[in-house]
Amino acid sequence: MDRFRAETFLPLTPVAFDILLALADGEQHGYRILQDVNMRSGSITALHAGTLYRALARLLEQDLIQELSERPAEDDERRRYYRLTDRGIAVARAEARRLAGQLATAEARNLLKAHA
Amino acid sequence: MDRFRAETFLPLTPVAFDILLALADGEQHGYRILQDVNMRSGSITALHAGTLYRALARLLEQDLIQELSERPAEDDERRRYYRLTDRGIAVARAEARRLAGQLATAEARNLLKAHA
DNA sequence: CCGTCTATGTGCTTTGAGCGTATATTCTCA
DNA sequence: TGAGAATATACGCTCAAAGCACATAGACGG
Numbered sequence: 001m002d003r004f005r006a007e008t009f010l011p012l013t014p015v016a017f018d019i020l021l022a023l024a025d026g027e028q029h030g031y032r033i034l035q036d037v038n039m040r041s042g043s044i045t046a047l048h049a050g051t052l053y054r055a056l057a058r059l060l061e062q063d064l065i066q067e068l069s070e071r072p073a074e075d076d077e078r079r080r081y082y083r084l085t086d087r088g089i090a091v092a093r094a095e096a097r098r099l100a101g102q103l104a105t106a107e108a109r110n111l112l113k114a115h116a
Numbered sequence: 117m118d119r120f121r122a123e124t125f126l127p128l129t130p131v132a133f134d135i136l137l138a139l140a141d142g143e144q145h146g147y148r149i150l151q152d153v154n155m156r157s158g159s160i161t162a163l164h165a166g167t168l169y170r171a172l173a174r175l176l177e178q179d180l181i182q183e184l185s186e187r188p189a190e191d192d193e194r195r196r197y198y199r200l201t202d203r204g205i206a207v208a209r210a211e212a213r214r215l216a217g218q219l220a221t222a223e224a225r226n227l228l229k230a231h232a
Numbered sequence: 233c234c235g236t237c238t239a240t241g242t243g244c245t246t247t248g249a250g251c252g253t254a255t256a257t258t259c260t261c262a
Numbered sequence: 263t264g265a266g267a268a269t270a271t272a273c274g275c276t277c278a279a280a281g282c283a284c285a286t287a288g289a290c291g292g
Contacts, residue, residue, distance in 0.1 A: 007160045013279065014127035021218060024225035031239050040221060044123045044214070051280055053241055058279085078239050078288065089227070096222045098160070099215050102137060105156060106212045109140040111205070129248065147270050167249055169272055174248085194257060194270045 004087065006094035009062070015047065015055050020064065020084065020092040027068055029079035030056060056082065064088035120203065122210035125178070131163065131171050136180065136200065136208040143184055145195040146172060172198065180204035 012020070022028060022036040030053060037047045059065045065088050068081040084092070106112055128136070138144060138152040146169060153163045175181045181204050184197040200208070222228055 011130040011161055015280070017218065021221050021225065021227070024222065024227045029239080034239090040217070041214075045127055046281095048281060048283095049240075050242080050282070050284090053239095054279080057241095076238075076289070080240075092222070092227055096219060096228060098157075099219055101156070102133065103212060103215055103219070105137050106140065106208070109137065111137070111140045111208055112212055131249070145270080150270095162250095164250060164252095165270085166251070166253090166272075166274090169270095170248080173272095192258070192269075196271075 004090075006087075006090045009064070009091045010095055010098055012091070012095045013055075014045075015051060016059065016064075017092070017095050018047065019052070019055055019059065020088060020095075023065060023082060023084045023088070024092065027081050027083040029081045031079070033082075059088070064091055120206075122203075122206045125180070125207045126211055126214055128207070128211045129171075130161070131167060132175065132180075133208070133211050134163065135168070135171055135175065136204055136211075139181060139198060139200045139204070140208065143197050143199040145197045147195070149198075175204070180207055 018037045018041070019033055021040075022033040025036075028036070033056075034047060034049060034052050037052075041047070056065070060067065060082075063085055065082045066085050068083060071079070071081055134153045134157070135149055137156075138149040141152075144152070149172075150163060150165060150168050153168075157163070172181070176183065176198075179201055181198045182201050184199060187195070187197055
C-alpha cells in the first residue's frame with residue numbers, strides 16, 4: 001500500500017463525517033447509526049435511510065469502515081455491524097482538524113461573536 | 117418573507133462554507149476569494165475556478181451574498197465584488213455552530229486525543 | 233393478529249463538484 | 263514594445279453524492 005495520506009479523502013461530505021462520528025463511539029449497526037446521527041443533529045438535517053446505507057457501502061469500499069463477522073448472540077439477525085478501520089480513524093481525525101481550522105478562521109473574522 | 121430559518125440551508129457544502137468564510141473578512145472579488153480559500157486550506161483541497169464561480173452564482177440566487185454596484189476607483193474593471201448579506205451571515209454562523217457541535221462530539225468520543 | 237417500529241436496501245432525479253477549456257485583460261520585465 | 267505570465271470570469275461535460283419515494287421483511291407490543 002503506497003503511502004496512505006488521509007488528506008486525499010478530504011473534505012468529507014457532511015454525511016460521511018456524521019457516520020464516522022457515530023462509529024467513533026464503538027461498533028454499531030446501520031439503523032442505530034441513523035438514530036444517533038438524527039438525535040445529534042436535532043432534526044436540523046434528517047439523514048434518510050437511503051442516504052445512509054449507500055454511504056455505508058461507499059465507506060466500506062474506501063476501507064474507512066469494516067463490517068464485523070462476529071455479532072452478539074440473541075441479537076436481531078437483520079443487523080449488520082460496522083466499526084472504524086485505522087484508516088477511518090485517521091481520516092475522521094484529519095477532517096476534525098480541518099473543521100477546527102475553519103472554526104478558528106470564523107472566530108478570527110468575528111463571525112461567531114455578538115452583532116446581527 | 118415567511119419566517120426565515122438559517123437551518124434550512126444546512127449543512128452547507130464545504131465549498132460554500134469556505135466562500136462565506138472568505139467573505140467574512142469583508143467584501144471581496146471572486147479571484148481573491150479563490151486565493152484566500154486555497155491559502156487557508158494549504159493545498160489539501162484545491163478549489164478550482166470553475167467550481168468557485170458557479171458556487172458564487174448559487175449563493176447569489178440564495179441571497180446569501182450580494183454583488184456590489186460600487187467599486188473602488190482605479191480598480192481592475194473585470195473584477196466583480198461580493199459581500200455577505202445578513203442572511204448569509206446568519207447561515208454561516210449557524211453552520212459554524214453545527215460544526216462546533218460535531219467537534220464537541222468528536223472530542224467526547226475520544227477521536228481527537230492520543231492513540232492510533 | 234394487527235399495526236408499528238426496526239432494519240436494510242433499490243430506483244429515480246437533482247445538485248454540486250472536478251476538471252478542462254475559452255476568452256480577455258492586466259501586469260512584468262527582458 | 264512585445265512576449266508571456268498572471269489575473270479574472272465563465273461555460274461544457276461528466277461523475278459522485280444526496281434527497282426522496284418505495285420495496286421488503288422480520289421483530290415487537292398490545
